[in-house]
Amino acid sequence: MPIFNQLDTYLYLAVILFCLGLYGVLSRRNLIAVLISVELMLNAASLNFMAFNRFLAPHPAVGQIAALFIMAVAAAEAAIALSIIVALYRKLKSINIEHATELRG
Amino acid sequence: MSLLIATLSFYLVVAATVVGAIIAVAARNIFHNVLGLAVSLIGVAGLFLYLNSPFVALMQILIYVGAITIAICFAIMLSQPLYLPAPPRNPLKIQGAAFGAGLVFIFLGLLTRQTVWTPATERVQDWSIATIGHYLLNQYVVIFELISLLLLVAMLGAIVTARGGRGSS
Numbered sequence: 001m002p003i004f005n006q007l008d009t010y011l012y013l014a015v016i017l018f019c020l021g022l023y024g025v026l027s028r029r030n031l032i033a034v035l036i037s038v039e040l041m042l043n044a045a046s047l048n049f050m051a052f053n054r055f056l057a058p059h060p061a062v063g064q065i066a067a068l069f070i071m072a073v074a075a076a077e078a079a080i081a082l083s084i085i086v087a088l089y090r091k092l093k094s095i096n097i098e099h100a101t102e103l104r105g
Numbered sequence: 106m107s108l109l110i111a112t113l114s115f116y117l118v119v120a121a122t123v124v125g126a127i128i129a130v131a132a133r134n135i136f137h138n139v140l141g142l143a144v145s146l147i148g149v150a151g152l153f154l155y156l157n158s159p160f161v162a163l164m165q166i167l168i169y170v171g172a173i174t175i176a177i178c179f180a181i182m183l184s185q186p187l188y189l190p191a192p193p194r195n196p197l198k199i200q201g202a203a204f205g206a207g208l209v210f211i212f213l214g215l216l217t218r219q220t221v222w223t224p225a226t227e228r229v230q231d232w233s234i235a236t237i238g239h240y241l242l243n244q245y246v247v248i249f250e251l252i253s254l255l256l257l258v259a260m261l262g263a264i265v266t267a268r269g270g271r272g273s274s
Binding site: 002003004007008010011012013015016017018019020021022023024026027028029030032033035036037039040043046047050051053054055056057058059060061062064065067068069071072073074075076077078079080082083084085086087089094095096 | 108111112115119122123126127129130135138139142145146149152153155156157158160161164165168169172173176177179180181183184185192194198199201202203205206207209210213214217222223224225227228229230231232236237240241245248252255256258259260262263264266267
């Protein structure tokens with residue numbers, strides 16, 4: 001069986017993407033870089049949905065609709081997060097997450 | 106012969122995905138991060154093509170590469186100037202992040218390896234885009250409407266937040 005017709009290939013790829021995104025979220029301090037890493041993690045989730053949809057699911061439309069839903073939620077999340085970043089930069093003159101401690105008690 | 110071409114281009118797509126993701130998390134320049142993210146997203150769209158879903162692959166390129174990446178570019182231009190020197194990285198934090206992500210990687214990899222996946226007993230082989238459209242407007246119409254409402258609310262929220270929040274005219 002060719003390598004692109006096996007479920008495991010896609011699952012391992014999704015694991016690699018997810019862990020790279022997790023590393024980015026944990027290590028970066030720039031807010032935009034954190035947002036980029038979150039997008040990578042969301043992509044890993046949607047790749048998992050599509051792989052299960054292709055190899056296991058009873059009907060091939062369901063996983064594609066789940067992937068579309070993830071994309072729409074990611075677009076909404078990016079719009080909100082970017083506007084918060086712009087507002088935060090205007091207030092603090094920095095987008096370093098270690099400077100954004102206004103809400104700390 | 107066609108199998109060889111398909112396998113080679115699959116490796117190409119996988120390399121684009123992984124290398125793009127590495128650039129997206131590891132490069133120091135924030136603009137290189139965005140370019141790496143775009144390469145990685147195009148690679149994932151190629152993977153969707155291999156998973157029999159050209160519609161979702163097109164949507165991936167349209168929404169992610171076309172809209173989200175461009176929005177991130179705008180946010181970069183509107184925030185921190187790129188000529189400012191970046192603060193030095195804390196090596197302890199990098200090592201801690203690599204250690205944590207590595208632990209999760211090992212856990213998920215073992216989980217994927219140990220699980221036995223069984224396909225559904227009865228599988229429909231209908232991959233046409235028309236079927237997805239029927240499903241979106243019949244069985245999953247609530248999801249469809251919810252997406253549009255969510256995007257509307259997010260758009261309004263983004264406008265209100267980016268204009269300066271409550272109190273400013």
